[in-house]
Every structure is written in C-alpha cells, then in structure tokens.
Amino acid sequence: MQDNQTKSNKDTNKITPRTLSGFKDRLxxxxxxxxxxxxxxxxxxxxxxxxxxxxxxxxxxxxxxxxxxxxxxxxxxxxxxxxxxxxxxxxxxxxxxxxxxxxxxxxxxxxxxxxxxxxxxxxxxxxxxxxxxxxxxxxxxxxxxxxxxxxxxxxxxxxxxxxxxxxxxxxxxxxxxxxxxxxxxxxxxxxxxxxxxxxxxxxxxxxxxxxxxxxxxxxxxxxxxxxxxxxxxxxxxxxxxxxxxxxxxxxxxxxxxxxxxxxxxxxxxxxxxxxxxxxxxxxxxxxxxxxxxxxxxxxxxxxxxxxxxxxxxxxxxxxxxxxxxxxxxxxxxxxxxxxxxxxxxMETNSKRQTSARVLIICMNKNHFSYAYKIAETFRRSEIPTEVYPEINKIKKQFSYANSKGHEFVVVIGDDELQTNEITLKNMTSGMQMKGLSTLKAIQLLKE
Amino acid sequence: MQDNQTKSNKDTNKITPRTLSGFKDRLxxxxxxxxxxxxxxxxxxxxxxxxxxxxxxxxxxxxxxxxxxxxxxxxxxxxxxxxxxxxxxxxxxxxxxxxxxxxxxxxxxxxxxxxxxxxxxxxxxxxxxxxxxxxxxxxxxxxxxxxxxxxxxxxxxxxxxxxxxxxxxxxxxxxxxxxxxxxxxxxxxxxxxxxxxxxxxxxxxxxxxxxxxxxxxxxxxxxxxxxxxxxxxxxxxxxxxxxxxxxxxxxxxxxxxxxxxxxxxxxxxxxxxxxxxxxxxxxxxxxxxxxxxxxxxxxxxxxxxxxxxxxxxxxxxxxxxxxxxxxxxxxxxxxxxxxxxxxxxMETNSKRQTSARVLIICMNKNHFSYAYKIAETFRRSEIPTEVYPEINKIKKQFSYANSKGHEFVVVIGDDELQTNEITLKNMTSGMQMKGLSTLKAIQLLKE
Missing domain, CATH: 3.30.930.10 (Bira Bifunctional Protein; Domain 2)
Structure with missing residues (x-):
C-alpha cells in the first residue's frame, strides 16, 4: 500500500515532482x-x-x-x-x-x-x-x-x-x-x-x-x-x-x-x-x-x-x-x-529567457576551443555570451537561440577557424555578416 | 514555574534575545x-x-x-x-x-x-x-x-x-x-x-x-x-x-x-x-x-x-x-x-560600517530641509549619503561618523544656510573646507 504522504507513479516507482500548496518555484x-x-x-x-x-x-x-x-x-x-x-x-x-x-x-x-x-x-x-x-x-x-x-x-x-x-x-x-x-x-x-x-x-x-x-x-x-x-x-x-x-x-x-x-x-x-x-x-x-x-x-x-x-x-x-x-x-x-x-x-514583454546576448554555435568538435576563446573575449568586453556545448544540426542550435531569445548568433565553421574570423547573425533583423574579426564584432555588439 | 524552553530574565519578564545553536546573525x-x-x-x-x-x-x-x-x-x-x-x-x-x-x-x-x-x-x-x-x-x-x-x-x-x-x-x-x-x-x-x-x-x-x-x-x-x-x-x-x-x-x-x-x-x-x-x-x-x-x-x-x-x-x-x-x-x-x-x-580591513560615504549633520532643526536637499543632490550624483536625523552636540554627531566610518562630514549651520554653501570635512585627513557650493563639493567627492 502506498503511504498517503508519498505520491508515486505506481508503474515506475517514481515520486511525482510537486511543490507544497502556497509555495512556488520561479523559472x-x-x-x-x-x-x-x-x-x-x-x-x-x-x-x-x-x-x-x-x-x-x-x-x-x-x-x-x-x-x-x-x-x-x-x-x-x-x-x-x-x-x-x-x-x-x-x-x-x-x-x-x-x-x-x-x-x-x-x-x-x-x-x-x-x-x-x-x-x-x-x-x-x-x-x-x-x-x-x-x-x-x-x-x-x-x-x-x-x-x-x-x-x-x-x-x-x-x-x-x-x-x-x-x-x-x-x-x-x-x-x-x-x-x-x-x-x-x-x-x-x-x-x-x-x-x-x-x-x-x-x-x-x-x-x-x-x-x-x-x-x-x-x-x-x-x-x-x-x-x-x-x-x-x-x-x-x-x-x-x-x-x-x-x-x-x-x-x-x-x-x-x-x-x-x-x-x-x-x-x-x-x-x-x-x-x-x-x-x-x-x-x-x-x-x-x-x-x-x-x-x-x-x-x-x-x-x-x-x-x-x-x-x-x-x-x-x-x-x-x-x-x-x-x-x-x-x-x-x-x-x-x-x-x-x-x-x-509588471508586464514581462521580453521573450528573453537568458542573460546571454550571444550564442556561439560550432559545426564540429574541433571548433570548441576557438569558440570558447571568442566567448571569453566577448565576456571580458561585458557581452554575456553562451557557447552551445554540443555538435548538433544547425537548425536545432538556431532554434535553441530562438526560444531562449539570444540577440545574436555567432557561427563557427572550418572557414572561420582558418581565417580567424566569425560569422554574426542578428536574430531580430535576420541579417548575417561574414568575415568579421572578433574586435569588429564586439564593436557591432556594443553599438 | 518557568517553561524549560523559554528563557526569560526573571525580574523583568523579558525574553533573553538569542539565536539557535548553529545559526547566526550577520551584522x-x-x-x-x-x-x-x-x-x-x-x-x-x-x-x-x-x-x-x-x-x-x-x-x-x-x-x-x-x-x-x-x-x-x-x-x-x-x-x-x-x-x-x-x-x-x-x-x-x-x-x-x-x-x-x-x-x-x-x-x-x-x-x-x-x-x-x-x-x-x-x-x-x-x-x-x-x-x-x-x-x-x-x-x-x-x-x-x-x-x-x-x-x-x-x-x-x-x-x-x-x-x-x-x-x-x-x-x-x-x-x-x-x-x-x-x-x-x-x-x-x-x-x-x-x-x-x-x-x-x-x-x-x-x-x-x-x-x-x-x-x-x-x-x-x-x-x-x-x-x-x-x-x-x-x-x-x-x-x-x-x-x-x-x-x-x-x-x-x-x-x-x-x-x-x-x-x-x-x-x-x-x-x-x-x-x-x-x-x-x-x-x-x-x-x-x-x-x-x-x-x-x-x-x-x-x-x-x-x-x-x-x-x-x-x-x-x-x-x-x-x-x-x-x-x-x-x-x-x-x-x-x-x-x-x-x-x-577574507580579511576585513575596512572599518566602514556604512554604505554612505558622507554624513550630513545639522546644528538646528531648521536646517533639515536644506540638509535633505543636499543629500538628495549627492545621491543623484551616486555619492551615497546619510543625514544625521537629530539635533545633537556636534561632538556626538562626529563620533557617530567616526564609528560608522563615513569618509566625509558635511556641517550645516546658519552661515551655510544663508550663503547656500556647505562645510566639508575629510575624516581621514581632518582637513576642513568652508564655503563650498554643492557642485564643488560633488567634484571633490568624485576625485
């Protein structure tokens, strides 16, 4: 028999996740x-x-x-x-x-x-x-x-x-x-x-x-x-x-x-x-x-x-x-x-679910090291930045940025790695800029 | 008889103020x-x-x-x-x-x-x-x-x-x-x-x-x-x-x-x-x-x-x-x-017990209105400021500033009120400057 105080899903022996009445989580x-x-x-x-x-x-x-x-x-x-x-x-x-x-x-x-x-x-x-x-x-x-x-x-x-x-x-x-x-x-x-x-x-x-x-x-x-x-x-x-x-x-x-x-x-x-x-x-x-x-x-x-x-x-x-x-x-x-x-x-009009303004996405595991370096440079210029930590279909990574509300996405591919540049996409306007130096990107982000 | 759980001073029927063992206040x-x-x-x-x-x-x-x-x-x-x-x-x-x-x-x-x-x-x-x-x-x-x-x-x-x-x-x-x-x-x-x-x-x-x-x-x-x-x-x-x-x-x-x-x-x-x-x-x-x-x-x-x-x-x-x-x-x-x-x-070398850099003291109740105005101007220039809220011996007011660790004291007296100026004392050096405009004082405090 099940204890009255313990709510579990019988099939799986899992506890139902729940908060006490009158208590709340904040997302x-x-x-x-x-x-x-x-x-x-x-x-x-x-x-x-x-x-x-x-x-x-x-x-x-x-x-x-x-x-x-x-x-x-x-x-x-x-x-x-x-x-x-x-x-x-x-x-x-x-x-x-x-x-x-x-x-x-x-x-x-x-x-x-x-x-x-x-x-x-x-x-x-x-x-x-x-x-x-x-x-x-x-x-x-x-x-x-x-x-x-x-x-x-x-x-x-x-x-x-x-x-x-x-x-x-x-x-x-x-x-x-x-x-x-x-x-x-x-x-x-x-x-x-x-x-x-x-x-x-x-x-x-x-x-x-x-x-x-x-x-x-x-x-x-x-x-x-x-x-x-x-x-x-x-x-x-x-x-x-x-x-x-x-x-x-x-x-x-x-x-x-x-x-x-x-x-x-x-x-x-x-x-x-x-x-x-x-x-x-x-x-x-x-x-x-x-x-x-x-x-x-x-x-x-x-x-x-x-x-x-x-x-x-x-x-x-x-x-x-x-x-x-x-x-x-x-x-x-x-x-x-x-x-x-x-x-x-207070009305919360903002769709932003993240403190990060920028999401950096990589096409390949070998890009992480470069991506983390760029993220570090952005953060030191007071631009909160997140690196997507996995290699996934580019569509999935963009949809993560969309749902979290990042303002910009930086795409790192082989080309960017080779030329030491980045591609920056403005998620609001949809405009994409290729071949930017990190410095130039920071200037744009600070505007 | 006294409840074992309740600690009171017998004479006064007061409760002894105390925290639970393992719990602490922070001053x-x-x-x-x-x-x-x-x-x-x-x-x-x-x-x-x-x-x-x-x-x-x-x-x-x-x-x-x-x-x-x-x-x-x-x-x-x-x-x-x-x-x-x-x-x-x-x-x-x-x-x-x-x-x-x-x-x-x-x-x-x-x-x-x-x-x-x-x-x-x-x-x-x-x-x-x-x-x-x-x-x-x-x-x-x-x-x-x-x-x-x-x-x-x-x-x-x-x-x-x-x-x-x-x-x-x-x-x-x-x-x-x-x-x-x-x-x-x-x-x-x-x-x-x-x-x-x-x-x-x-x-x-x-x-x-x-x-x-x-x-x-x-x-x-x-x-x-x-x-x-x-x-x-x-x-x-x-x-x-x-x-x-x-x-x-x-x-x-x-x-x-x-x-x-x-x-x-x-x-x-x-x-x-x-x-x-x-x-x-x-x-x-x-x-x-x-x-x-x-x-x-x-x-x-x-x-x-x-x-x-x-x-x-x-x-x-x-x-x-x-x-x-x-x-x-x-x-x-x-x-x-x-x-x-x-x-x-962490060593806490600082003797400051207050977030306010400046304490304003008045010699007379009629000075409060002027003192609060100056405090407002200081605060809007991002200089955290406190007004001593009572009329007291000047010595007592200075000793308050000393124990709290204010960097500066502004003294308001009849002269200051009349000329629309203030007297500023640096609590570290002891130096006192008379006849300052509020603006000039802010400049000095921002240096």
Missing part, C-alpha cells in the same frame, strides 16, 4: 526579473546609508510567539528540532530585528539604519495570489524619534519606485495620532476601543461605507458615526498648503490631532524642498494599517493604474520596538516593499 | 561583504548565460528523503505542517533542482544553465565554523554530456575567483572514471567496494597516509595497496603536456582509465586556448569528492595560502540527475561556491 525569466528588482532596491537603500543585516530563517519559537498576534500564532510553522527545542520559521523580519537589536545592542550605534531582504513563512489559508513563503524587503530607521526619519522613509519609497521604473504611484500618509484624536473627539478613549474602530475604518475600501457605518453604530451614536466617517475620509487632493489650511481647525479639537497634523506638516516641510513630484505623496486619514504596533506616521503605496493590487509598500513609526527583550525604549520607523506583489504587477 | 559589515560577494558571482554566472531559478525552502519530505543519503536523513529538519503534511527544509539545492527540472520539463529547453543562491539547513552536530543554516551558490549545466560543459564549469570557477579578488587558488581536477579504472586494475570491481575505497582515499589529507594504508589493507593485499596509493597520489606539478605524457601509460591499463584521462585532456584542450593562468588548474588523482552521485570529472578549489580551509568550490559531473522523478536520463555538471567559507577567509 529563469521570473527569477531574473525578481533578482533585478531586488538589486535595484538594495542600491537605493545603500544610497541612503541603510545597511543589510542577516538573521536566520529559524528562531526559538518563544522569540517569535511573544510579539506576534493570535492570528500569527496560528499561522506559525512551529516544530521540535533535533535537540527537542521548540523552533519556528520567521513570519516577518521585524520581530527578528527586535531580537537582533537587543542581542547585539553593545555593537550597534544608534541611530541604526538597516535593510533586510528575506523570505518569511505564514501558514495562511491558501488563496489566489497569496503565498505561504514570500519575500520581504524591509528598511528601518531605528533609535531616533526625529520626524526627519519619517520623511526619509517616504523619500526612500519614492526613490525605490522611480528606480524600479514605476511612474504612476501614490504614497498615502496618515498618523496614528490623528486617528486617535478623531476617536477621542467622539468619546472613544480606551486603547482597545480605538483599535477596534480603526480596524473597522481600515476595511472601508474592502467592505464599503454602509457596512462600516453599521459596524461603527454598535460603538458610537449614529449621528456621530456619520460625522466621524466624514473626518476619517478626509484626503488631500490638491496642493498641500491649501489642504493643511483647510484642516487646520482640527488642531483645536485636541492635542492628539494637533501633534498628528503638525508631524505630517514637518514631514512635508522637508519633502517639499526636494525634487520629488509632489503629486506622489498625499495625506489620507483613512489609512490605519492593520498591525497593532504603529504609533505615529503610517504609509501605504498604491499603483495608480492598479489600485486593486493593494499596497506595494507599507510601514510606519513604532515605539518600543524591543519591549519583549529589553527595557530600553527604542523607537523606529520603517517600511517594507512587497516585491512579489510588485513583480506580479 | 552590517559582514552582511554587506557577503552581499557584495554574491552580487559578484551572480554577475559572473550571468556573463556565461547561467540564469537564476528559485525554489521554496520548504518541500514535501518525500521529495528530499528519497535522494538523500542516510546521513542526510538524520540531519533533515522534518515536521508536520498545518495540513498534517510531512514537510522538510531543503538540505541542498541539487535535489530541489532535480524536482524542478522534472516538474517543469515542458517549459525547459535543454541544455539548461541555471544558478541558485540560497540557504540550506542541516541539523549537524554543532562544530566550530560549521553552521546548521548556510548559503550555497550552485551553478549547473544540465542536459548535455559534452565535455565542453565540464571545461566551462572550470572556467566559471576561475572567473569567479578572479572577480572575487582571489589570486592564489588552485582548481584540482580528477575524473571518477580514473578512480574506477585504478580500482579495477587492482581487482576491485564491485561499485560498493569502489565507493568504500574512494571514501578511504578521500580522507588521506585528513587522517594521513599510514592510516589509509591500514584501512585499505583490509580490502586489498599489502603490496598492491602501496602501488595503488602511489597511483592515487599522482598530481600534476608542472606543465600539462609533460604531465599527460608521463601518465599516458595508464591509458593501457583499462578503458576506464583511458576514457577518464582523455576526457581531462579534452578539457585542457579547450582551457589552454584561453587567457586563464595555467597554474591555477591541475590534475590530482586523490580528489574523490564524498558524495556518491558523481560519475565523471570532479573539482575542488583550494586557496593556496589557506589549504586548511578546505575546498571553497567543489562539484562534478553526474548522470541521471532526476532519476527519482522521471525516467528521462538527464546528465549534468556543476559546482557550488561555499560563500560562507570564502567570506571567513
């Missing part, structure tokens, strides 16, 4: 695109002085559980290791960051700017477009409560989007203090109630205004609900100076609103001096961010042409990052780029 | 060095037309177990997931590659050149310098049995080492067929016995010649042992033409030896035409490689000044890669760079 074209995106954002982070750190995929379970919400505990990949320790795969990179900061506190100067690109694991119910292993690109500014950091995070998001070639995007800003202030004004004072209200408001785009009103009515009187939602749906549409004038009356409502709005004004003061397109960042009072730990400015980023995709870069300011591990109060602000989501939003 | 300087190495080798791989692929860290356990040796089964991180499936963390990237090729066979053209950079997990006994999670950089040439592929793998190893700035290294080549031929000559004919012999010979550098002789004597008569070891310790010391002449008599011993030596000669024929330093690759009959699946040419790479470090890049040719999953016979050849080992071998 070369997609993996290449992803690795390009990651190298672009890393470069942006480093340009701002954010440095990479690395933490293990596997941690003591208690490290991860303490800070996680109930939801996350259910989703945790938790098990006993060989030493009977309770261990778990990380579900985000923020809890490991808190552990890291506390553990290496004596080697770290604050403020500490770090980025981390890595995979995290969540045993969520499998859903279209949701994966159980996915990549996060976190960047955080730790150990400073200066509003300049909050402004810088927005700048990093902006520069990342631009560097990734995304032009039509909006960074939505809000401040938890503004939301607290609104709640307080309507008599919601307890932290727990405020959290519940924010969670409901946060769902407005998902479940619609009517349902939000209904849910809120259970907690606040009906007249206030409407007024409250009106305030919570305030959004900056045009010029920021005008916008801040229009909402300045809210500063008189209470201190939370006053501080919250003034903090965003300070962020704007720094940003407005920069060469950033001012239409790309806007205040939006309805942004609450699901996670409980934000305490100040919060961000979401949407693609203007694909709002339905959700936020591709979110974050905010949090106090007391490392509270589970240390009594030192460390504040921080950061965000995370959802690289898998971004990748899925 | 910025080390993480940065590693990420540089990885980006260098990726570029080399892509220059040869190797493309990245990605497979999950977590797989169905049966996929990983079938192909693994007993040793590896003991070391596997295996557990039940939320759906009660038997799952495991990958212990290498070759088994997932075999699964990948079989699963996506209809989307993959052979020959298929892929690289994969990722972490693997082995629950080995904790040892100094051995980790339970470590990074592998695999590159493989799948689906061609041409000897040109074997030559190319050596070329990729060579170009990787050069690109990594390593000059003193040796790539040791051997062929499993040569070892089989030697065994057969001395009457060892069964595969199992051959494997045992090779495993013993492979340990010669570790346990010494005497112990090897003793162990071999249990299987072969004493006179033959000595002769056999003499052959197995043949090593190319000088010119390759001379070397192949000297050992040509072995080709007459049997067909395995003949084919094995001729394959290496073919590899040399391709390589000798290239601009590769000929002293960097040498034949060494004692290289056997532990893993059972190699069938042809095998490689190891050692650093000439740090032989004790062991091999930093090993691999070889294997037949029938995907035999667990498919009846198609797919041959391949590849190698894996041990990036953690290489990293540990």
């Amino acid at each position: 070369p074209k997609e993996a290449m695109a992803k690795s390009k995106l990651l190298s672009i954002v890393s470069k942006v982070f480093e340009n701002f002085g954010f440095m990479p750190i690395e933490t293990p995929h596997l941690e003591y379970a208690d490290i991860l559980i303490k800070q996680g919400s109930d939801e996350i505990q259910k989703e945790l990949y938790k098990f006993k290791d060989h030493g009977n320790r309770d261990v778990a795969l990380r579900f985000d990179q923020t809890v490991p960051l808190a552990r890291f900061i506390s553990q290496h506190r004596n080697k770290i100067d604050l403020p500490f700017k770090r980025y981390a690109i890595g995979n995290v694991f969540r045993g969520e119910r499998a859903q279209k477009g949701r994966y159980r292993e996915f990549t996060q690109c976190d960047f955080d500014f730790i150990g400073s409560s200066s509003i300049a950091c909050d402004a810088e995070i927005i700048q990093v998001i902006y520069e990342s989007m631009i560097a990734l070639g995304i032009e039509e995007f909006t960074i939505w800003l809000n401040n938890r203090k503004i939301l607290n202030g609104i709640c307080k004004y309507f008599g919601i004072l307890k932290d727990n109630d405020i959290s519940n209200i924010l969670r409901i408001i946060d769902k407005i785009e998902k479940i619609g205004e009517n349902e939000v009103i209904e849910e809120l009515s259970k907690m606040i009187d009906k007249n206030s609900v409407k007024k409250m939602l009106e305030i919570a749906s305030i959004k900056q549409n045009g010029d920021s100076t005008e916008f801040f004038n229009e909402i300045s009356y809210l500063k008189d409502w209470n201190n939370d609103l006053k501080t919250g709005i003034e903090e965003i004004e300070s962020v704007y003061e720094i940003l407005s001096n920069l060469q950033m397109d001012r239409d790309t960042y806007r205040v939006n009072f309805s942004i609450a961010r699901g996670l409980g730990y934000y305490t100040g400015v919060v961000y979401e980023t949407t693609l203007n042409t694909q709002r339905g995709l959700g936020s591709v870069c979110s974050g905010g300011r949090y106090d007391n990052l490392a509270r589970s591990f240390s009594s030192e109060n460390i504040s921080g602000v950061g965000a995370s780029i959802g690289i898998d989501r971004l990748l899925s939003s | 910025p300087k080390e993480a940065m060095a590693k990420s540089k190495l990885l980006s260098i080798v990726s570029k080399v791989f892509e220059n040869f037309g190797f493309m990245p692929i990605e497979t999950p860290h977590l797989e169905y356990a049966d996929i990983l177990i079938k192909q693994g040796s007993d040793e590896i089964q003991k070391e596997l991180y295996k557990f039940k997931d939320h759906g009660n499936r038997d799952v495991a963390l990958r212990f290498d990237q070759t088994v997932p590659l075999a699964r990948f090729i079989s699963q996506h066979r209809n989307k993959i053209d052979l020959p298929f050149k892929r690289y994969a950079i990722g972490n693997v997990f082995r629950g080995e006994r904790a040892q100094k310098g051995r980790y339970r999670e470590f990074t592998q950089c695999d590159f493989d040439f799948i689906g061609s049995s041409s000897i040109a592929c074997d030559a190319e793998i050596i070329q990729v190893i060579y170009e990787s080492m050069i690109a990594l700035g390593i000059e003193e290294f040796t790539i040791w080549l051997n062929n499993r067929k040569i070892l089989n031929g030697i065994c057969k000559y001395f009457g060892i004919l069964k595969d199992n016995d051959i494997s045992n012999i090779l495993r013993i010979i492979d340990k010669i550098e570790k346990i010494g010649e005497n112990e090897v002789i003793e162990e071999l004597s249990k299987m072969i008569d004493k006179n033959s042992v000595k002769k056999m070891l003499e052959i197995a310790s043949i090593k190319q010391n000088g010119d390759s033409t001379e070397f192949f002449n000297e050992i040509s008599y072995l080709k007459d011993w049997n067909n395995d030896l003949k084919t094995g030596i001729e394959e290496i000669e073919s590899v040399y024929e391709i390589l000798s035409n290239l601009q590769m330093d000929r002293d960097t690759y040498r034949v060494n009959f004692s290289i056997a490689r532990g893993l059972g699946y190699y069938t042809g040419v095998v490689y190891e790479t050692t650093l000439n000044t740090q032989r004790g470090l062991g091999s930093v890049c090993s691999g070889g040719r294997y037949d029938n890669l995907a035999r667990s999953f498919s009846s198609e016979n797919i041959s391949g050849v590849g190698a894996s760079i041990g990036i953690d080992r290489l990293l540990s071998s």
Whole structure:
C-alpha cells in the first residue's frame, strides 16, 4: 500500500515532482526579473546609508510567539528540532530585528539604519495570489524619534519606485495620532476601543461605507458615526498648503490631532524642498494599517493604474520596538516593499529567457576551443555570451537561440577557424555578416 | 514555574534575545561583504548565460528523503505542517533542482544553465565554523554530456575567483572514471567496494597516509595497496603536456582509465586556448569528492595560502540527475561556491560600517530641509549619503561618523544656510573646507 504522504507513479516507482500548496518555484525569466528588482532596491537603500543585516530563517519559537498576534500564532510553522527545542520559521523580519537589536545592542550605534531582504513563512489559508513563503524587503530607521526619519522613509519609497521604473504611484500618509484624536473627539478613549474602530475604518475600501457605518453604530451614536466617517475620509487632493489650511481647525479639537497634523506638516516641510513630484505623496486619514504596533506616521503605496493590487509598500513609526527583550525604549520607523506583489504587477514583454546576448554555435568538435576563446573575449568586453556545448544540426542550435531569445548568433565553421574570423547573425533583423574579426564584432555588439 | 524552553530574565519578564545553536546573525559589515560577494558571482554566472531559478525552502519530505543519503536523513529538519503534511527544509539545492527540472520539463529547453543562491539547513552536530543554516551558490549545466560543459564549469570557477579578488587558488581536477579504472586494475570491481575505497582515499589529507594504508589493507593485499596509493597520489606539478605524457601509460591499463584521462585532456584542450593562468588548474588523482552521485570529472578549489580551509568550490559531473522523478536520463555538471567559507577567509580591513560615504549633520532643526536637499543632490550624483536625523552636540554627531566610518562630514549651520554653501570635512585627513557650493563639493567627492 502506498503511504498517503508519498505520491508515486505506481508503474515506475517514481515520486511525482510537486511543490507544497502556497509555495512556488520561479523559472529563469521570473527569477531574473525578481533578482533585478531586488538589486535595484538594495542600491537605493545603500544610497541612503541603510545597511543589510542577516538573521536566520529559524528562531526559538518563544522569540517569535511573544510579539506576534493570535492570528500569527496560528499561522506559525512551529516544530521540535533535533535537540527537542521548540523552533519556528520567521513570519516577518521585524520581530527578528527586535531580537537582533537587543542581542547585539553593545555593537550597534544608534541611530541604526538597516535593510533586510528575506523570505518569511505564514501558514495562511491558501488563496489566489497569496503565498505561504514570500519575500520581504524591509528598511528601518531605528533609535531616533526625529520626524526627519519619517520623511526619509517616504523619500526612500519614492526613490525605490522611480528606480524600479514605476511612474504612476501614490504614497498615502496618515498618523496614528490623528486617528486617535478623531476617536477621542467622539468619546472613544480606551486603547482597545480605538483599535477596534480603526480596524473597522481600515476595511472601508474592502467592505464599503454602509457596512462600516453599521459596524461603527454598535460603538458610537449614529449621528456621530456619520460625522466621524466624514473626518476619517478626509484626503488631500490638491496642493498641500491649501489642504493643511483647510484642516487646520482640527488642531483645536485636541492635542492628539494637533501633534498628528503638525508631524505630517514637518514631514512635508522637508519633502517639499526636494525634487520629488509632489503629486506622489498625499495625506489620507483613512489609512490605519492593520498591525497593532504603529504609533505615529503610517504609509501605504498604491499603483495608480492598479489600485486593486493593494499596497506595494507599507510601514510606519513604532515605539518600543524591543519591549519583549529589553527595557530600553527604542523607537523606529520603517517600511517594507512587497516585491512579489510588485513583480506580479509588471508586464514581462521580453521573450528573453537568458542573460546571454550571444550564442556561439560550432559545426564540429574541433571548433570548441576557438569558440570558447571568442566567448571569453566577448565576456571580458561585458557581452554575456553562451557557447552551445554540443555538435548538433544547425537548425536545432538556431532554434535553441530562438526560444531562449539570444540577440545574436555567432557561427563557427572550418572557414572561420582558418581565417580567424566569425560569422554574426542578428536574430531580430535576420541579417548575417561574414568575415568579421572578433574586435569588429564586439564593436557591432556594443553599438 | 518557568517553561524549560523559554528563557526569560526573571525580574523583568523579558525574553533573553538569542539565536539557535548553529545559526547566526550577520551584522552590517559582514552582511554587506557577503552581499557584495554574491552580487559578484551572480554577475559572473550571468556573463556565461547561467540564469537564476528559485525554489521554496520548504518541500514535501518525500521529495528530499528519497535522494538523500542516510546521513542526510538524520540531519533533515522534518515536521508536520498545518495540513498534517510531512514537510522538510531543503538540505541542498541539487535535489530541489532535480524536482524542478522534472516538474517543469515542458517549459525547459535543454541544455539548461541555471544558478541558485540560497540557504540550506542541516541539523549537524554543532562544530566550530560549521553552521546548521548556510548559503550555497550552485551553478549547473544540465542536459548535455559534452565535455565542453565540464571545461566551462572550470572556467566559471576561475572567473569567479578572479572577480572575487582571489589570486592564489588552485582548481584540482580528477575524473571518477580514473578512480574506477585504478580500482579495477587492482581487482576491485564491485561499485560498493569502489565507493568504500574512494571514501578511504578521500580522507588521506585528513587522517594521513599510514592510516589509509591500514584501512585499505583490509580490502586489498599489502603490496598492491602501496602501488595503488602511489597511483592515487599522482598530481600534476608542472606543465600539462609533460604531465599527460608521463601518465599516458595508464591509458593501457583499462578503458576506464583511458576514457577518464582523455576526457581531462579534452578539457585542457579547450582551457589552454584561453587567457586563464595555467597554474591555477591541475590534475590530482586523490580528489574523490564524498558524495556518491558523481560519475565523471570532479573539482575542488583550494586557496593556496589557506589549504586548511578546505575546498571553497567543489562539484562534478553526474548522470541521471532526476532519476527519482522521471525516467528521462538527464546528465549534468556543476559546482557550488561555499560563500560562507570564502567570506571567513577574507580579511576585513575596512572599518566602514556604512554604505554612505558622507554624513550630513545639522546644528538646528531648521536646517533639515536644506540638509535633505543636499543629500538628495549627492545621491543623484551616486555619492551615497546619510543625514544625521537629530539635533545633537556636534561632538556626538562626529563620533557617530567616526564609528560608522563615513569618509566625509558635511556641517550645516546658519552661515551655510544663508550663503547656500556647505562645510566639508575629510575624516581621514581632518582637513576642513568652508564655503563650498554643492557642485564643488560633488567634484571633490568624485576625485
């Protein structure tokens, strides 16, 4: 009988090759695109002085559980290791960051700017477009409560989007203090109630205004609900100076609103001096961010042409990052780029399945040595080059170039070997040039 | 009472921040060095037309177990997931590659050149310098049995080492067929016995010649042992033409030896035409490689000044890669760079803990907006720049620059703001220049 867990083809005693539900392979074209995106954002982070750190995929379970919400505990990949320790795969990179900061506190100067690109694991119910292993690109500014950091995070998001070639995007800003202030004004004072209200408001785009009103009515009187939602749906549409004038009356409502709005004004003061397109960042009072730990400015980023995709870069300011591990109060602000989501939003028009621009094909085994020499010369001129490693019908070799998408094919035959020249074929135009020297070919390829 | 698994400081109810034994964090300087190495080798791989692929860290356990040796089964991180499936963390990237090729066979053209950079997990006994999670950089040439592929793998190893700035290294080549031929000559004919012999010979550098002789004597008569070891310790010391002449008599011993030596000669024929330093690759009959699946040419790479470090890049040719999953016979050849080992071998003289060359410091909150503008201009000129986000004593800000290792500090005060200029201090020479325009500063920084 066959074990339920082992899928084999009965006839051949082979195992059926398959991945776990919610986990995926990336074929070369997609993996290449992803690795390009990651190298672009890393470069942006480093340009701002954010440095990479690395933490293990596997941690003591208690490290991860303490800070996680109930939801996350259910989703945790938790098990006993060989030493009977309770261990778990990380579900985000923020809890490991808190552990890291506390553990290496004596080697770290604050403020500490770090980025981390890595995979995290969540045993969520499998859903279209949701994966159980996915990549996060976190960047955080730790150990400073200066509003300049909050402004810088927005700048990093902006520069990342631009560097990734995304032009039509909006960074939505809000401040938890503004939301607290609104709640307080309507008599919601307890932290727990405020959290519940924010969670409901946060769902407005998902479940619609009517349902939000209904849910809120259970907690606040009906007249206030409407007024409250009106305030919570305030959004900056045009010029920021005008916008801040229009909402300045809210500063008189209470201190939370006053501080919250003034903090965003300070962020704007720094940003407005920069060469950033001012239409790309806007205040939006309805942004609450699901996670409980934000305490100040919060961000979401949407693609203007694909709002339905959700936020591709979110974050905010949090106090007391490392509270589970240390009594030192460390504040921080950061965000995370959802690289898998971004990748899925990008059209991949290119038919190229290879990094090599040129394929060299030989007619005869004796040509390999010459072919490898030419390939070496091309590569040293920064022209990625591949040699077809077998002697095959020329048609088959050309069809390999066609399916992989090489731009050029170099053909080596007896003539070429004798004259120390090559034949170069442009795979797009179909044009073929005979009798080229290697140097001349490189010039053509560099054009 | 306190749970045995949960380490907390009793007084404060805090969790002690700690990593699992055999797992490690990387602080910025080390993480940065590693990420540089990885980006260098990726570029080399892509220059040869190797493309990245990605497979999950977590797989169905049966996929990983079938192909693994007993040793590896003991070391596997295996557990039940939320759906009660038997799952495991990958212990290498070759088994997932075999699964990948079989699963996506209809989307993959052979020959298929892929690289994969990722972490693997082995629950080995904790040892100094051995980790339970470590990074592998695999590159493989799948689906061609041409000897040109074997030559190319050596070329990729060579170009990787050069690109990594390593000059003193040796790539040791051997062929499993040569070892089989030697065994057969001395009457060892069964595969199992051959494997045992090779495993013993492979340990010669570790346990010494005497112990090897003793162990071999249990299987072969004493006179033959000595002769056999003499052959197995043949090593190319000088010119390759001379070397192949000297050992040509072995080709007459049997067909395995003949084919094995001729394959290496073919590899040399391709390589000798290239601009590769000929002293960097040498034949060494004692290289056997532990893993059972190699069938042809095998490689190891050692650093000439740090032989004790062991091999930093090993691999070889294997037949029938995907035999667990498919009846198609797919041959391949590849190698894996041990990036953690290489990293540990490199001196890190640099005191720089940051990617930013410049730190901008402000005397007053009103300077932030100007400081951020200058930082933006620097960054757009490809000068990575950081702004100190708080107003602090100037001494404290300079000490931050000193400990992080910024090359330059820009000081912004009221004077600078008024005149639209900056003051630039070279942190190495201590020289300070006042009244610079941003443009002039960029020129100086670019020099």
